[in-house]
Amino acid sequence: MKRLSFLFYAGILAGAGAFGCSSTPTERIGIIGAMEPEVASLKEASTIHRSSKIAAMEFVECNLKGHEAVVVQCGMGKVNAGICAHTLINVFHCTKIINTGVAGSLDAKMDVGDFVVSTEAVQHDYDVTPIGFKKGEIPYTGLVAFQADEGLRALAVSAIQHVKPDADVFEGRICSGDQFINTVEKKDAIVESFGGLCCEMEGGAIAQACHLNDTPFVIVRCISDKPDGSAIVDFEEFSKEAAEVCAKAVQEMIEKL
Numbered sequence: 001m002k003r004l005s006f007l008f009y010a011g012i013l014a015g016a017g018a019f020g021c022s023s024t025p026t027e028r029i030g031i032i033g034a035m036e037p038e039v040a041s042l043k044e045a046s047t048i049h050r051s052s053k054i055a056a057m058e059f060v061e062c063n064l065k066g067h068e069a070v071v072v073q074c075g076m077g078k079v080n081a082g083i084c085a086h087t088l089i090n091v092f093h094c095t096k097i098i099n100t101g102v103a104g105s106l107d108a109k110m111d112v113g114d115f116v117v118s119t120e121a122v123q124h125d126y127d128v129t130p131i132g133f134k135k136g137e138i139p140y141t142g143l144v145a146f147q148a149d150e151g152l153r154a155l156a157v158s159a160i161q162h163v164k165p166d167a168d169v170f171e172g173r174i175c176s177g178d179q180f181i182n183t184v185e186k187k188d189a190i191v192e193s194f195g196g197l198c199c200e201m202e203g204g205a206i207a208q209a210c211h212l213n214d215t216p217f218v219i220v221r222c223i224s225d226k227p228d229g230s231a232i233v234d235f236e237e238f239s240k241e242a243a244e245v246c247a248k249a250v251q252e253m254i255e256k257l
């Protein structure tokens with residue numbers, strides 16, 4: 001009888017292991033990039049267990065630098081990014097979320113090739129002011145900005161310094177919206193309302209999804225362009241390289257987790 005029950009429990013544990021669960025809660029890192037160059041090297045560096053498609057996004061379950069991870073290209077924009085983060089947390093049971101990619105500079109001190117690590121993220125196109133909310137406030141949360149995890153932030157800063165010692169690393173607010181910011185006027189409008197170091201199109205939604213699901217996150221971005229008349233040319237010229245170096249920094253981060 002004793003032997004039978006031992007076999008029964010051993011079977012359950014083996015089954016759970018096969019599905020990525022274990023008796024102690026497993027740490028699993030979700031890594032989100034919007035575009036292919038933002039995730040390609042992460043997939044290449046990992047040992048892939050399996051891939052599955054949800055909401056037209058390929059979720060790649062893998063081992064990366066000795067850690068269980070799920071790498072996914074979410075596509076551009078906040079809706080994609082929010083769906084993606086929610087799926088990583090609730091379907092793939094990710095316990096931490098890292099968003100990697102490129103961004104436009106909002107601050108003259110930030111140059112192409114510099115890095116931003118989020119202290120917090122806002123959605124600069126969120127505007128319910130006509131019915132009494134603050135600019136950017138997500139109704140009924142009382143919040144304009146969602147705070148990044150301090151441990152992940154520190155890890156990101158030191159990983160970037162290790163991978164790209166000549167790059168400047170800034171920590172601060174990231175402003176997200178469903179717009180590519182390519183003029184000084186659009187940039188100035190964001191800065192006037194929200195301040196912030198850089199603009200991109202996903203981080204704020206990932207931050208909100210993580211907040212709603214009580215999951216720590218950090219956004220790591222490398223500057224690909226300065227929103228002015230040449231933003232599109234800069235983006236075309238520098239975004240691939242900026243995306244790749246950012247992914248490298250995230251790999252280094254995972255190694256140090």
Ligand code: ADE
Nearest residue numbers: 102103104180181200201
């Ligand atoms: N991602 C990279 N550059 C950007 C910009 N200028 N606006 C929005 N998202 C970006």
